[in-house]
Amino acid sequence: MDKQDLLIRTAFRLFYSRGIHAVGINLVLAESGVAKKTLYHHFPSKEHLVEAAVRFRDRSYRKWLTSRLEQVPAGKPALLELFNALDDWFHSRVADIENFHGCFFINASAEFGAQDNIIHQACSEHKAAITALIREHVDKLSIPEKKKDEITRLIVLVKEGAISLAHVQGNLDAALQAKKIIEGVLSATQGQKKTSIEE
Template structure:
């Protein structure tokens, strides 16, 4: 895929592919299905994206961009670093209810793309590294003695909430994660 703006057909392909990849799984969706659902030829899909690998990467980057924008937008509305740490869990709960009923697209992608050389695997891993660094930065701003350790703990709580929500059907998983983060911050 190039960095040029997407044509209307390419936007439709990406929207359809994103929906299919998220709801049916990356491995369960072929280029023929994407083309048919988008109302274009398979040639159009390949002309614009080059490969399924590139289309998967575009899908994951799009989801990541939306999540980062959503989360940072929510954090801009909150005061100090401790409050922003807790607000990440509020935002996560809202995101899970509205955008991620099937769980985290990045975790799902990592499960389907175990080859670390796959660009999609790297995009998903980068997203997890970003959230960990966000926590580390907020922990440092809050004056925590070991911001890296707290960042690791918060990341584990965050990811655990995502899995509990989608796999164990715990609708309040993000709220429970927030309560756990409050305990860590009170130490």
């Protein structure tokens, strides 16, 4: 691991567990063992380091989630597996993405709230990418085309709600509760499609 990568990984771990504004550059240096001159060679400011940490988390989280969804058939099985993956994350059973401290992108965007801020935009891009991943599997469902946007939005909203409940209220079973809701909706929606065909 080169020093730039070490700085990013160390900064992410600290930012995620303690909060971005609560972590100073000196703590990142102390934890990483990298010299201040080296840090500023790679990152002219703390905000540049924060952006790099957000981009790093985006890559690692999407790689993990995509891998989980690829372990089951596309479509409904993958959409339900999404919530199994979240359940593992909430219970800190996923070593690759750190123990659960809520959604780093929600946390970071709250600390950099201006819509035109580069960090806020990076967080928004991550959420859009996850929505697109979900939509790929919604497109595999045997449901009317006009329902696909609605189902995608519903899954995204329920997913985000589960993350918030797990973090804010400590409801670590929120993912499996959300899975039951989505399973019911998908079964009902696909059942309507089947009935329509039979008619």
